[in-house]
Amino acid sequence: MSDPETPFRLVVDASVAGQRVDRALADAIGTISRSRVKTLIEEGHLARNGQIVREPSDILREGMDLILSFPTPLPARPMAEDLPLTILYEDRDLIVLDKQAGLVTHPAPGNETGTLVNALLGHCGEGFEGIGGEKRPGIVHRLDKDTSGLMVVAKNAMAHNALSEAFAARDIDRAYMALAWGLLPASGEFDGAIGRDKKDRKRMAVVQSGGKPALTRFKLLEPIHTSVSLIECKLATGRTHQIRVHLSQAGHPLLGDPVYLRRIPAAARGLPQDAKDAALDFPRQALHAARLGFIHPRTKQPLSFETAPPQDFQDLKNRLTGSTFKSS
Template identity: 50%
Template sequence: MSGPSTPEGTRHVLTVRPEEAGTRLDVFLAAAGLGLSRSQAQRLIAEDRVTVNGQTAKASLRLTAGMEVRAVVPPPLPLAVEAEPLPLNIVYEDEHLIVLDKPAGVVVHPAPGHAGGTLVNALLAHCGPGLKGIGGVLRPGIVHRLDKDTSGLLVVAKSEAAQRGLSSAIKVHEVERAYLCLAFGVLAPDVSTVDAPIGRHPVQRKKMAVVEHNGRPARTHLYVRERFSRYTFLEARLETGRTHQIRVHLAFIGHPVVGDPVYGRRQGNLGLKRQFLHAARLSFVHPVNGKELAFTSPLPSDLAAVLAALRAGKEDEKNP
Protein backbone atom coordinates (compact mmCIF):
# COMPACT_ATOMS: atom_id res chain seq x y z
CA MET A 1 0.00 0.00 0.00
CA SER A 2 1.32 3.43 -0.95
CA GLY A 3 0.74 6.46 1.23
CA PRO A 4 0.91 10.18 0.55
CA SER A 5 3.97 11.85 -0.86
CA THR A 6 5.89 14.09 1.54
CA PRO A 7 9.03 16.22 1.12
CA GLU A 8 10.96 13.17 2.34
CA GLY A 9 9.38 10.92 -0.28
CA THR A 10 6.51 8.51 -0.83
CA ARG A 11 5.61 6.27 2.09
CA HIS A 12 4.83 2.60 1.42
CA VAL A 13 3.45 -0.01 3.81
CA LEU A 14 3.93 -3.64 2.80
CA THR A 15 2.94 -6.90 4.50
CA VAL A 16 5.05 -10.00 3.93
CA ARG A 17 2.93 -12.76 2.38
CA PRO A 18 3.42 -16.46 3.28
CA GLU A 19 5.04 -17.21 -0.07
CA GLU A 20 7.55 -14.39 0.54
CA ALA A 21 8.70 -15.74 3.90
CA GLY A 22 12.45 -16.30 4.04
CA THR A 23 13.18 -13.56 1.49
CA ARG A 24 15.93 -11.06 2.27
CA LEU A 25 14.68 -7.56 3.02
CA ASP A 26 16.52 -5.94 0.09
CA VAL A 27 15.26 -8.59 -2.34
CA PHE A 28 11.71 -8.19 -1.00
CA LEU A 29 11.78 -4.42 -1.60
CA ALA A 30 13.25 -4.79 -5.08
CA ALA A 31 10.38 -7.13 -6.03
CA ALA A 32 7.63 -5.09 -4.34
CA GLY A 33 6.68 -2.99 -7.38
CA LEU A 34 8.14 0.25 -6.01
CA GLY A 35 10.40 0.79 -9.01
CA LEU A 36 13.52 -0.01 -6.98
CA SER A 37 16.53 -2.05 -7.96
CA ARG A 38 18.16 -4.20 -5.31
CA SER A 39 21.03 -1.70 -4.93
CA GLN A 40 18.54 1.15 -4.51
CA ALA A 41 16.71 -0.87 -1.85
CA GLN A 42 19.99 -1.47 -0.03
CA ARG A 43 20.71 2.26 -0.08
CA LEU A 44 17.31 3.06 1.44
CA ILE A 45 17.90 0.49 4.16
CA ALA A 46 21.35 1.92 4.91
CA GLU A 47 19.82 5.41 5.17
CA ASP A 48 17.29 4.11 7.76
CA ARG A 49 14.38 4.78 5.42
CA VAL A 50 13.05 1.23 5.93
CA THR A 51 11.61 -0.35 9.07
CA VAL A 52 10.41 -3.88 9.80
CA ASN A 53 7.74 -4.06 12.51
CA GLY A 54 8.75 -0.54 13.52
CA GLN A 55 12.49 -1.25 13.81
CA THR A 56 15.34 -0.51 11.44
CA ALA A 57 16.90 -3.64 10.00
CA LYS A 58 19.75 -4.93 7.89
CA ALA A 59 19.39 -5.67 4.17
CA SER A 60 20.17 -9.32 4.89
CA LEU A 61 17.25 -9.77 7.32
CA ARG A 62 15.18 -12.82 6.41
CA LEU A 63 11.51 -11.89 6.59
CA THR A 64 8.68 -13.96 8.03
CA ALA A 65 5.03 -13.96 7.01
CA GLY A 66 2.96 -11.13 8.48
CA MET A 67 5.85 -8.73 9.06
CA GLU A 68 5.08 -5.09 8.27
CA VAL A 69 7.68 -3.35 6.12
CA ARG A 70 7.55 0.42 5.84
CA ALA A 71 9.68 2.28 3.31
CA VAL A 72 10.07 5.94 2.43
CA VAL A 73 11.19 6.29 -1.18
CA PRO A 74 12.71 9.76 -1.73
CA PRO A 75 11.88 11.85 -4.79
CA PRO A 76 13.97 10.80 -7.79
CA LEU A 77 17.22 12.61 -8.41
CA PRO A 78 17.54 14.77 -11.52
CA LEU A 79 18.17 12.54 -14.50
CA ALA A 80 21.48 13.10 -16.25
CA VAL A 81 20.33 11.62 -19.55
CA GLU A 82 19.84 13.79 -22.60
CA ALA A 83 16.71 13.70 -24.74
CA GLU A 84 17.39 12.64 -28.32
CA PRO A 85 14.81 12.92 -31.12
CA LEU A 86 15.16 9.34 -32.32
CA PRO A 87 12.45 7.40 -34.19
CA LEU A 88 9.99 5.33 -32.15
CA ASN A 89 7.58 2.71 -33.44
CA ILE A 90 4.59 3.51 -31.20
CA VAL A 91 1.88 0.85 -31.05
CA TYR A 92 -0.26 2.49 -28.36
CA GLU A 93 -0.04 5.59 -26.17
CA ASP A 94 -2.10 7.44 -23.58
CA GLU A 95 -1.29 9.76 -20.69
CA HIS A 96 -0.12 6.89 -18.46
CA LEU A 97 1.82 4.50 -20.67
CA ILE A 98 3.26 3.83 -24.08
CA VAL A 99 3.70 0.53 -25.93
CA LEU A 100 6.57 0.33 -28.41
CA ASP A 101 7.73 -2.15 -31.03
CA LYS A 102 11.51 -2.08 -30.53
CA PRO A 103 13.79 -2.99 -33.44
CA ALA A 104 16.83 -5.17 -32.90
CA GLY A 105 20.04 -3.27 -32.23
CA VAL A 106 18.49 -0.65 -29.94
CA VAL A 107 19.55 -0.56 -26.27
CA VAL A 108 16.67 0.08 -23.86
CA HIS A 109 18.37 2.24 -21.24
CA PRO A 110 21.77 3.94 -20.79
CA ALA A 111 24.58 1.78 -19.48
CA PRO A 112 28.37 1.77 -19.67
CA GLY A 113 29.23 1.95 -23.35
CA HIS A 114 25.72 3.13 -24.29
CA ALA A 115 25.29 6.61 -22.84
CA GLY A 116 23.19 7.78 -25.78
CA GLY A 117 21.09 6.51 -28.64
CA THR A 118 18.96 4.38 -26.33
CA LEU A 119 15.22 3.94 -26.08
CA VAL A 120 15.22 6.06 -22.91
CA ASN A 121 16.91 8.94 -24.75
CA ALA A 122 14.23 8.75 -27.43
CA LEU A 123 11.42 8.51 -24.87
CA LEU A 124 12.63 11.62 -23.06
CA ALA A 125 12.44 13.54 -26.31
CA HIS A 126 9.00 12.16 -27.15
CA CYS A 127 7.37 12.40 -23.71
CA GLY A 128 9.09 15.50 -22.37
CA PRO A 129 10.63 16.15 -18.95
CA GLY A 130 7.67 14.64 -17.10
CA LEU A 131 9.12 11.21 -17.79
CA LYS A 132 12.35 12.00 -15.95
CA GLY A 133 12.85 10.12 -12.73
CA ILE A 134 9.89 7.74 -13.02
CA GLY A 135 11.15 4.42 -11.73
CA GLY A 136 14.56 5.75 -10.70
CA VAL A 137 17.59 7.43 -12.17
CA LEU A 138 18.67 6.28 -15.66
CA ARG A 139 15.64 4.01 -16.18
CA PRO A 140 12.59 6.30 -16.28
CA GLY A 141 9.39 4.37 -16.85
CA ILE A 142 11.11 1.08 -17.65
CA VAL A 143 9.21 -1.77 -15.96
CA HIS A 144 10.65 -4.58 -18.09
CA ARG A 145 13.28 -4.66 -20.77
CA LEU A 146 14.39 -6.34 -23.97
CA ASP A 147 17.98 -7.18 -24.79
CA LYS A 148 19.69 -5.02 -27.41
CA ASP A 149 19.33 -7.62 -30.15
CA THR A 150 15.86 -8.82 -29.19
CA SER A 151 13.07 -7.13 -31.10
CA GLY A 152 9.42 -6.65 -30.24
CA LEU A 153 6.90 -5.23 -27.81
CA LEU A 154 7.72 -3.26 -24.69
CA VAL A 155 5.50 -1.22 -22.36
CA VAL A 156 6.84 1.91 -20.64
CA ALA A 157 5.17 3.82 -17.81
CA LYS A 158 4.62 7.57 -18.22
CA SER A 159 3.18 8.18 -14.75
CA GLU A 160 3.97 7.04 -11.23
CA ALA A 161 0.57 5.33 -11.03
CA ALA A 162 1.30 3.32 -14.16
CA GLN A 163 4.81 2.52 -12.91
CA ARG A 164 3.48 1.07 -9.66
CA GLY A 165 0.60 -0.78 -11.32
CA LEU A 166 2.64 -2.34 -14.10
CA SER A 167 5.48 -3.34 -11.77
CA SER A 168 2.97 -4.98 -9.44
CA ALA A 169 1.22 -6.79 -12.31
CA ILE A 170 4.51 -8.18 -13.58
CA LYS A 171 5.41 -9.33 -10.07
CA VAL A 172 2.19 -11.37 -9.71
CA HIS A 173 2.41 -12.72 -13.30
CA GLU A 174 -0.55 -10.75 -14.66
CA VAL A 175 1.30 -9.43 -17.72
CA GLU A 176 1.42 -11.91 -20.60
CA ARG A 177 4.69 -11.79 -22.54
CA ALA A 178 5.08 -14.26 -25.40
CA TYR A 179 8.19 -14.55 -27.55
CA LEU A 180 8.91 -16.33 -30.81
CA CYS A 181 12.28 -17.99 -31.06
CA LEU A 182 14.21 -20.54 -33.08
CA ALA A 183 16.18 -23.09 -31.06
CA PHE A 184 18.88 -25.56 -32.03
CA GLY A 185 17.83 -29.20 -32.06
CA VAL A 186 14.42 -30.83 -32.03
CA LEU A 187 12.36 -30.49 -28.86
CA ALA A 188 10.29 -33.63 -28.33
CA PRO A 189 7.38 -32.43 -26.17
CA ASP A 190 4.83 -30.09 -27.72
CA VAL A 191 4.48 -28.26 -24.40
CA SER A 192 7.07 -28.07 -21.64
CA THR A 193 8.21 -25.85 -18.78
CA VAL A 194 11.71 -24.95 -17.68
CA ASP A 195 11.67 -24.25 -13.95
CA ALA A 196 15.22 -23.41 -12.90
CA PRO A 197 16.61 -20.49 -10.82
CA ILE A 198 18.75 -17.90 -12.57
CA GLY A 199 21.61 -15.85 -11.13
CA ARG A 200 24.99 -14.44 -12.08
CA HIS A 201 27.38 -16.94 -13.63
CA PRO A 202 29.81 -17.92 -10.86
CA VAL A 203 32.86 -17.24 -13.04
CA GLN A 204 31.79 -15.15 -16.04
CA ARG A 205 30.10 -12.31 -14.18
CA LYS A 206 28.68 -10.65 -17.31
CA LYS A 207 26.64 -13.77 -18.03
CA MET A 208 23.62 -15.26 -16.33
CA ALA A 209 23.24 -18.95 -15.60
CA VAL A 210 21.05 -21.55 -13.94
CA VAL A 211 22.52 -21.73 -10.43
CA GLU A 212 21.81 -23.83 -7.36
CA HIS A 213 22.57 -21.13 -4.80
CA ASN A 214 21.51 -17.46 -4.69
CA GLY A 215 19.46 -17.76 -7.87
CA ARG A 216 16.05 -16.17 -8.30
CA PRO A 217 13.07 -18.35 -9.26
CA ALA A 218 12.58 -18.46 -13.04
CA ARG A 219 9.95 -20.25 -15.06
CA THR A 220 9.55 -20.35 -18.86
CA HIS A 221 6.74 -22.16 -20.68
CA LEU A 222 7.61 -23.54 -24.13
CA TYR A 223 5.18 -24.35 -26.96
CA VAL A 224 6.41 -25.95 -30.18
CA ARG A 225 5.15 -24.15 -33.28
CA GLU A 226 7.11 -26.09 -35.93
CA ARG A 227 9.87 -28.68 -36.06
CA PHE A 228 12.58 -28.89 -38.69
CA SER A 229 15.35 -31.46 -39.10
CA ARG A 230 17.80 -29.56 -36.87
CA TYR A 231 15.79 -26.68 -35.39
CA THR A 232 12.57 -25.99 -33.51
CA PHE A 233 10.40 -22.89 -33.88
CA LEU A 234 8.96 -22.07 -30.44
CA GLU A 235 6.70 -19.78 -28.56
CA ALA A 236 8.12 -18.99 -25.12
CA ARG A 237 5.94 -17.43 -22.45
CA LEU A 238 7.53 -15.81 -19.44
CA GLU A 239 6.06 -16.46 -16.03
CA THR A 240 8.95 -14.62 -14.40
CA GLY A 241 11.21 -12.02 -15.98
CA ARG A 242 14.86 -12.65 -15.14
CA THR A 243 17.72 -11.19 -17.14
CA HIS A 244 18.27 -13.23 -20.36
CA GLN A 245 15.72 -15.75 -19.05
CA ILE A 246 14.65 -17.41 -22.31
CA ARG A 247 18.20 -17.51 -23.64
CA VAL A 248 19.57 -19.00 -20.41
CA HIS A 249 16.78 -21.55 -20.01
CA LEU A 250 16.99 -22.81 -23.60
CA ALA A 251 20.77 -23.13 -23.36
CA PHE A 252 20.32 -24.97 -20.04
CA ILE A 253 18.14 -27.67 -21.65
CA GLY A 254 20.55 -28.04 -24.56
CA HIS A 255 18.55 -26.08 -27.15
CA PRO A 256 20.12 -22.57 -27.28
CA VAL A 257 18.59 -19.79 -29.33
CA VAL A 258 19.90 -19.66 -32.88
CA GLY A 259 22.19 -16.65 -33.39
CA ASP A 260 22.73 -16.05 -29.68
CA PRO A 261 26.34 -14.78 -29.38
CA VAL A 262 26.53 -15.38 -25.61
CA TYR A 263 24.65 -18.59 -24.85
CA GLY A 264 24.39 -20.11 -28.31
CA ARG A 265 26.59 -21.96 -30.76
CA ARG A 266 29.11 -20.49 -33.17
CA GLN A 267 27.97 -22.56 -36.12
CA GLY A 268 24.62 -23.25 -37.72
CA ASN A 269 23.19 -19.74 -37.20
CA LEU A 270 21.54 -19.70 -40.65
CA GLY A 271 23.21 -16.43 -41.59
CA LEU A 272 21.65 -14.47 -38.72
CA LYS A 273 23.49 -11.45 -37.30
CA ARG A 274 21.56 -11.59 -33.99
CA GLN A 275 19.57 -14.01 -31.87
CA PHE A 276 16.28 -15.30 -33.26
CA LEU A 277 14.15 -13.91 -30.43
CA HIS A 278 11.16 -11.62 -30.86
CA ALA A 279 8.63 -10.31 -28.31
CA ALA A 280 5.55 -11.06 -30.37
CA ARG A 281 2.66 -10.65 -27.93
CA LEU A 282 2.02 -8.43 -24.92
CA SER A 283 -1.21 -8.19 -22.95
CA PHE A 284 -2.16 -6.69 -19.60
CA VAL A 285 -4.86 -4.78 -17.78
CA HIS A 286 -4.34 -1.03 -17.90
CA PRO A 287 -3.04 -0.10 -14.43
CA VAL A 288 -5.17 3.06 -14.20
CA ASN A 289 -8.41 2.61 -16.16
CA GLY A 290 -8.71 -1.19 -15.95
CA LYS A 291 -9.05 -1.68 -19.71
CA GLU A 292 -7.73 -4.96 -21.13
CA LEU A 293 -4.99 -4.28 -23.66
CA ALA A 294 -3.43 -6.78 -26.06
CA PHE A 295 -0.84 -6.22 -28.78
CA THR A 296 0.93 -8.37 -31.36
CA SER A 297 4.02 -7.79 -33.48
CA PRO A 298 4.89 -9.77 -36.63
CA LEU A 299 8.32 -11.31 -37.09
CA PRO A 300 10.84 -8.79 -38.47
CA SER A 301 12.05 -9.41 -42.01
CA ASP A 302 15.41 -10.95 -41.04
CA LEU A 303 13.78 -13.58 -38.82
CA ALA A 304 10.89 -14.17 -41.22
CA ALA A 305 13.35 -14.84 -44.05
CA VAL A 306 15.14 -17.52 -42.03
CA LEU A 307 11.86 -19.19 -41.14
CA ALA A 308 10.74 -19.10 -44.77
CA ALA A 309 13.99 -20.78 -45.84
CA LEU A 310 13.50 -23.53 -43.29
CA ARG A 311 9.96 -24.12 -44.46
CA ALA A 312 11.24 -24.37 -48.02
CA GLY A 313 13.71 -27.04 -46.95
CA LYS A 314 16.73 -24.80 -47.49
CA GLU A 315 18.20 -24.92 -44.01
CA ASP A 316 21.44 -26.49 -45.23
CA GLU A 317 22.23 -23.71 -47.69
CA LYS A 318 23.26 -21.24 -44.97
CA ASN A 319 24.87 -23.75 -42.66
CA PRO A 320 28.66 -24.13 -42.67
Protein backbone atom coordinates in the same frame (compact mmCIF):
# COMPACT_ATOMS: atom_id res chain seq x y z
CA MET B 1 -4.91 8.88 -3.95
CA SER B 2 -2.61 11.92 -4.14
CA ASP B 3 -1.19 14.21 -6.76
CA PRO B 4 2.55 13.37 -6.58
CA GLU B 5 3.49 17.09 -6.57
CA THR B 6 1.05 18.17 -3.81
CA PRO B 7 2.15 17.76 -0.17
CA PHE B 8 0.28 14.91 1.49
CA ARG B 9 -1.13 15.36 4.98
CA LEU B 10 -1.99 12.56 7.37
CA VAL B 11 -3.45 13.14 10.83
CA VAL B 12 -2.83 9.91 12.73
CA ASP B 13 -5.91 8.24 14.16
CA ALA B 14 -6.42 4.94 15.94
CA SER B 15 -6.49 2.98 12.67
CA VAL B 16 -2.82 3.69 11.89
CA ALA B 17 -1.39 4.39 15.35
CA GLY B 18 1.39 1.92 16.14
CA GLN B 19 2.50 1.52 12.51
CA ARG B 20 5.81 2.58 11.00
CA VAL B 21 5.57 6.02 9.46
CA ASP B 22 6.83 4.91 6.00
CA ARG B 23 4.33 2.05 5.78
CA ALA B 24 1.39 4.15 6.92
CA LEU B 25 2.16 6.95 4.50
CA ALA B 26 2.66 4.61 1.53
CA ASP B 27 -0.65 2.89 2.26
CA ALA B 28 -2.47 6.19 2.71
CA ILE B 29 -1.06 7.80 -0.45
CA GLY B 30 -1.60 4.71 -2.56
CA THR B 31 0.33 5.83 -5.66
CA ILE B 32 3.97 5.57 -4.62
CA SER B 33 5.97 2.71 -3.20
CA ARG B 34 7.07 2.33 0.40
CA SER B 35 10.71 2.46 -0.70
CA ARG B 36 10.07 5.84 -2.35
CA VAL B 37 8.39 7.13 0.82
CA LYS B 38 11.36 5.91 2.85
CA THR B 39 13.76 7.78 0.57
CA LEU B 40 11.72 10.99 0.82
CA ILE B 41 11.72 10.77 4.62
CA GLU B 42 15.47 10.18 4.76
CA GLU B 43 16.00 13.18 2.47
CA GLY B 44 14.10 15.44 4.90
CA HIS B 45 10.75 15.81 3.16
CA LEU B 46 8.57 14.74 6.12
CA ALA B 47 7.38 17.15 8.81
CA ARG B 48 5.84 15.80 12.02
CA ASN B 49 3.98 18.38 14.05
CA GLY B 50 5.96 21.03 12.16
CA GLN B 51 9.39 19.45 12.74
CA ILE B 52 11.46 17.65 10.08
CA VAL B 53 12.01 13.96 10.83
CA ARG B 54 14.25 11.58 8.91
CA GLU B 55 13.59 8.16 10.45
CA PRO B 56 11.25 5.97 8.34
CA SER B 57 10.83 3.42 11.14
CA ASP B 58 9.40 5.87 13.69
CA ILE B 59 6.19 4.55 15.25
CA LEU B 60 3.08 6.64 14.88
CA ARG B 61 1.02 7.87 17.82
CA GLU B 62 -2.54 9.07 17.64
CA GLY B 63 -2.86 12.81 17.02
CA MET B 64 0.43 13.24 15.11
CA ASP B 65 0.17 15.64 12.17
CA LEU B 66 2.32 14.49 9.25
CA ILE B 67 3.03 16.40 6.03
CA LEU B 68 5.07 14.67 3.32
CA SER B 69 6.27 16.97 0.54
CA PHE B 70 7.43 15.97 -2.92
CA PRO B 71 10.45 17.67 -4.48
CA THR B 72 10.03 19.05 -7.97
CA PRO B 73 11.19 16.35 -10.41
CA LEU B 74 14.70 16.93 -11.62
CA PRO B 75 15.33 17.12 -15.37
CA ALA B 76 16.22 13.75 -16.82
CA ARG B 77 19.94 13.24 -16.93
CA PRO B 78 20.10 11.33 -20.22
CA MET B 79 19.93 13.51 -23.31
CA ALA B 80 16.69 13.64 -25.26
CA GLU B 81 17.21 12.49 -28.85
CA ASP B 82 15.03 12.41 -31.93
CA LEU B 83 15.22 8.69 -32.69
CA PRO B 84 12.66 6.52 -34.50
CA LEU B 85 10.23 4.56 -32.33
CA THR B 86 7.43 2.21 -33.32
CA ILE B 87 4.70 3.19 -30.87
CA LEU B 88 1.57 1.05 -30.84
CA TYR B 89 -0.32 2.78 -28.02
CA GLU B 90 0.10 5.87 -25.86
CA ASP B 91 -1.92 7.77 -23.28
CA ARG B 92 -1.21 9.95 -20.23
CA ASP B 93 0.06 6.96 -18.24
CA LEU B 94 2.02 4.66 -20.51
CA ILE B 95 3.51 3.84 -23.89
CA VAL B 96 3.51 0.45 -25.63
CA LEU B 97 6.19 0.10 -28.30
CA ASP B 98 7.76 -2.45 -30.60
CA LYS B 99 11.49 -2.26 -29.85
CA GLN B 100 13.82 -2.91 -32.74
CA ALA B 101 16.71 -5.34 -32.33
CA GLY B 102 20.00 -3.59 -31.60
CA LEU B 103 18.47 -0.88 -29.39
CA VAL B 104 19.92 -0.67 -25.88
CA THR B 105 17.36 0.19 -23.20
CA HIS B 106 19.35 2.33 -20.73
CA PRO B 107 22.31 4.69 -21.20
CA ALA B 108 25.48 3.17 -19.77
CA PRO B 109 29.23 3.59 -20.20
CA GLY B 110 29.87 3.07 -23.89
CA ASN B 111 26.18 3.62 -24.69
CA GLU B 112 25.43 7.09 -23.32
CA THR B 113 23.32 8.01 -26.35
CA GLY B 114 21.16 6.29 -28.92
CA THR B 115 19.24 4.24 -26.34
CA LEU B 116 15.54 3.65 -25.82
CA VAL B 117 15.53 6.05 -22.87
CA ASN B 118 17.09 8.80 -25.02
CA ALA B 119 14.46 8.17 -27.69
CA LEU B 120 11.59 8.22 -25.20
CA LEU B 121 12.79 11.50 -23.72
CA GLY B 122 12.93 12.95 -27.20
CA HIS B 123 9.43 11.69 -27.96
CA CYS B 124 7.69 12.76 -24.75
CA GLY B 125 9.62 15.86 -23.74
CA GLU B 126 7.90 17.07 -20.56
CA GLY B 127 5.30 14.31 -20.81
CA PHE B 128 6.95 12.30 -18.03
CA GLU B 129 5.45 13.39 -14.71
CA GLY B 130 8.32 12.24 -12.54
CA ILE B 131 9.41 8.81 -11.36
CA GLY B 132 11.76 8.51 -8.42
CA GLY B 133 12.12 12.29 -8.32
CA GLU B 134 13.24 12.65 -11.94
CA LYS B 135 11.39 13.38 -15.16
CA ARG B 136 12.22 10.14 -16.90
CA PRO B 137 10.51 7.12 -18.46
CA GLY B 138 9.62 4.28 -16.12
CA ILE B 139 11.20 1.17 -17.60
CA VAL B 140 9.01 -1.56 -16.14
CA HIS B 141 10.75 -4.49 -17.87
CA ARG B 142 13.64 -4.87 -20.27
CA LEU B 143 14.44 -6.68 -23.45
CA ASP B 144 18.02 -7.61 -24.27
CA LYS B 145 19.68 -5.31 -26.78
CA ASP B 146 19.32 -7.78 -29.65
CA THR B 147 15.85 -9.04 -28.72
CA SER B 148 13.03 -7.33 -30.57
CA GLY B 149 9.43 -6.84 -29.60
CA LEU B 150 6.84 -5.42 -27.26
CA MET B 151 7.58 -3.30 -24.20
CA VAL B 152 5.43 -1.13 -21.95
CA VAL B 153 6.90 2.03 -20.44
CA ALA B 154 5.32 4.06 -17.62
CA LYS B 155 4.98 7.84 -17.86
CA ASN B 156 4.25 8.51 -14.19
CA ALA B 157 4.78 7.00 -10.75
CA MET B 158 1.26 5.58 -10.47
CA ALA B 159 1.59 3.60 -13.70
CA HIS B 160 5.15 2.54 -12.88
CA ASN B 161 4.21 1.16 -9.47
CA ALA B 162 1.09 -0.63 -10.72
CA LEU B 163 2.81 -2.20 -13.72
CA SER B 164 5.86 -3.19 -11.68
CA GLU B 165 3.59 -4.95 -9.19
CA ALA B 166 1.76 -6.71 -12.02
CA PHE B 167 5.04 -7.97 -13.51
CA ALA B 168 6.24 -9.10 -10.07
CA ALA B 169 2.97 -10.98 -9.53
CA ARG B 170 3.11 -12.45 -13.08
CA ASP B 171 -0.24 -10.83 -13.90
CA ILE B 172 1.07 -10.10 -17.38
CA ASP B 173 0.45 -12.06 -20.58
CA ARG B 174 3.80 -12.29 -22.39
CA ALA B 175 4.72 -14.60 -25.23
CA TYR B 176 7.93 -14.79 -27.24
CA MET B 177 8.67 -16.36 -30.61
CA ALA B 178 12.05 -18.00 -31.11
CA LEU B 179 14.01 -20.14 -33.52
CA ALA B 180 15.89 -22.84 -31.62
CA TRP B 181 18.29 -25.53 -32.78
CA GLY B 182 16.96 -29.07 -32.79
CA LEU B 183 13.47 -30.52 -32.74
CA LEU B 184 11.52 -29.83 -29.56
CA PRO B 185 8.41 -31.76 -28.48
CA ALA B 186 4.93 -30.37 -29.06
CA SER B 187 4.97 -28.64 -25.67
CA GLY B 188 6.78 -28.69 -22.37
CA GLU B 189 8.58 -26.62 -19.80
CA PHE B 190 12.06 -25.93 -18.51
CA ASP B 191 12.39 -25.60 -14.74
CA GLY B 192 15.77 -24.64 -13.37
CA ALA B 193 17.09 -21.90 -11.05
CA ILE B 194 19.15 -19.25 -12.83
CA GLY B 195 22.19 -17.43 -11.47
CA ARG B 196 25.53 -16.07 -12.62
CA ASP B 197 27.77 -18.53 -14.44
CA LYS B 198 30.68 -19.14 -12.08
CA LYS B 199 33.09 -19.51 -15.01
CA ASP B 200 31.92 -16.45 -16.96
CA ARG B 201 30.31 -13.55 -15.08
CA LYS B 202 28.84 -12.15 -18.30
CA ARG B 203 26.69 -15.25 -18.71
CA MET B 204 23.79 -16.64 -16.74
CA ALA B 205 23.40 -20.36 -16.10
CA VAL B 206 21.14 -22.98 -14.56
CA VAL B 207 22.64 -23.43 -11.10
CA GLN B 208 22.16 -25.89 -8.26
CA SER B 209 22.42 -23.28 -5.50
CA GLY B 210 22.36 -19.53 -5.14
CA GLY B 211 20.09 -18.88 -8.12
CA LYS B 212 16.51 -17.70 -8.46
CA PRO B 213 13.69 -20.08 -9.42
CA ALA B 214 12.85 -19.92 -13.12
CA LEU B 215 10.17 -21.62 -15.21
CA THR B 216 9.75 -21.36 -18.99
CA ARG B 217 6.83 -22.98 -20.82
CA PHE B 218 6.94 -23.60 -24.57
CA LYS B 219 4.99 -25.01 -27.45
CA LEU B 220 6.19 -26.04 -30.88
CA LEU B 221 4.76 -23.87 -33.65
CA GLU B 222 6.60 -25.45 -36.58
CA PRO B 223 9.42 -27.98 -37.04
CA ILE B 224 11.92 -27.08 -39.77
CA HIS B 225 13.89 -29.93 -41.43
CA THR B 226 14.05 -31.66 -38.00
CA SER B 227 16.96 -29.27 -37.34
CA VAL B 228 15.25 -26.08 -36.16
CA SER B 229 12.09 -25.42 -34.16
CA LEU B 230 9.91 -22.33 -34.35
CA ILE B 231 8.51 -22.11 -30.83
CA GLU B 232 6.44 -19.90 -28.57
CA CYS B 233 7.73 -19.34 -25.05
CA LYS B 234 5.87 -18.02 -22.02
CA LEU B 235 7.61 -16.97 -18.83
CA ALA B 236 6.28 -18.02 -15.45
CA THR B 237 9.19 -16.05 -13.97
CA GLY B 238 11.30 -13.22 -15.35
CA ARG B 239 15.02 -13.87 -14.93
CA THR B 240 17.87 -12.35 -16.90
CA HIS B 241 18.30 -14.20 -20.24
CA GLN B 242 15.77 -16.79 -19.01
CA ILE B 243 14.62 -18.18 -22.36
CA ARG B 244 18.13 -18.18 -23.78
CA VAL B 245 19.58 -19.94 -20.72
CA HIS B 246 16.87 -22.59 -20.42
CA LEU B 247 16.94 -23.51 -24.10
CA SER B 248 20.73 -23.61 -24.16
CA GLN B 249 20.81 -25.80 -21.04
CA ALA B 250 18.34 -28.18 -22.70
CA GLY B 251 20.53 -28.50 -25.80
CA HIS B 252 18.39 -26.21 -27.96
CA PRO B 253 20.19 -22.82 -28.04
CA LEU B 254 18.66 -20.02 -30.03
CA LEU B 255 19.90 -19.46 -33.56
CA GLY B 256 22.41 -16.63 -33.63
CA ASP B 257 22.82 -16.35 -29.86
CA PRO B 258 26.25 -14.75 -29.39
CA VAL B 259 26.47 -15.67 -25.69
CA TYR B 260 24.92 -19.12 -25.30
CA LEU B 261 25.74 -20.69 -28.67
CA ARG B 262 29.46 -21.45 -28.50
CA ARG B 263 29.85 -24.10 -31.24
CA ILE B 264 28.11 -25.30 -34.39
CA PRO B 265 25.27 -27.52 -33.17
CA ALA B 266 24.95 -31.06 -34.46
CA ALA B 267 21.43 -30.24 -35.65
CA ALA B 268 22.92 -27.95 -38.32
CA ARG B 269 23.97 -31.03 -40.30
CA GLY B 270 20.34 -31.69 -41.17
CA LEU B 271 19.88 -28.43 -43.06
CA PRO B 272 20.45 -27.79 -46.77
CA GLN B 273 23.66 -25.81 -47.25
CA ASP B 274 22.01 -22.47 -48.03
CA ALA B 275 19.70 -22.78 -45.02
CA LYS B 276 22.61 -23.86 -42.84
CA ASP B 277 24.65 -20.84 -43.92
CA ALA B 278 21.74 -18.50 -43.17
CA ALA B 279 21.24 -20.00 -39.71
CA LEU B 280 24.91 -19.94 -38.75
CA ASP B 281 25.41 -16.40 -40.06
CA PHE B 282 22.43 -14.87 -38.25
CA PRO B 283 24.04 -12.10 -36.17
CA ARG B 284 21.78 -12.04 -33.11
CA GLN B 285 19.58 -14.31 -31.01
CA ALA B 286 16.40 -15.16 -32.95
CA LEU B 287 14.02 -14.02 -30.22
CA HIS B 288 11.02 -11.70 -30.46
CA ALA B 289 8.57 -10.54 -27.77
CA ALA B 290 5.42 -11.13 -29.81
CA ARG B 291 2.56 -10.66 -27.37
CA LEU B 292 1.97 -8.41 -24.36
CA GLY B 293 -1.23 -8.09 -22.35
CA PHE B 294 -1.97 -6.32 -19.07
CA ILE B 295 -4.62 -4.42 -17.12
CA HIS B 296 -4.38 -0.66 -17.58
CA PRO B 297 -3.37 0.82 -14.20
CA ARG B 298 -5.85 3.71 -14.39
CA THR B 299 -8.83 2.47 -16.40
CA LYS B 300 -8.58 -1.17 -15.23
CA GLN B 301 -9.38 -2.24 -18.78
CA PRO B 302 -7.43 -5.12 -20.39
CA LEU B 303 -4.99 -4.17 -23.13
CA SER B 304 -3.41 -6.69 -25.50
CA PHE B 305 -0.90 -6.26 -28.31
CA GLU B 306 0.73 -8.56 -30.86
CA THR B 307 3.47 -7.95 -33.40
CA ALA B 308 5.12 -10.14 -36.03
CA PRO B 309 8.88 -10.64 -35.80
CA PRO B 310 11.05 -8.12 -37.66
CA GLN B 311 12.19 -8.57 -41.24
CA ASP B 312 15.53 -10.22 -40.46
CA PHE B 313 13.78 -12.90 -38.37
CA GLN B 314 11.21 -13.45 -41.11
CA ASP B 315 13.88 -13.61 -43.82
CA LEU B 316 15.80 -16.22 -41.81
CA LYS B 317 12.70 -18.33 -41.32
CA ASN B 318 11.87 -18.06 -45.02
CA ARG B 319 15.36 -19.17 -46.02
CA LEU B 320 15.08 -22.12 -43.67
CA THR B 321 11.71 -23.25 -45.01
CA GLY B 322 11.12 -21.52 -48.31
CA SER B 323 7.70 -20.51 -46.97
CA THR B 324 6.33 -17.10 -46.08
CA PHE B 325 6.01 -16.15 -42.44
CA LYS B 326 2.53 -15.83 -40.96
CA SER B 327 2.08 -13.68 -37.86
CA SER B 328 -0.09 -15.02 -35.08
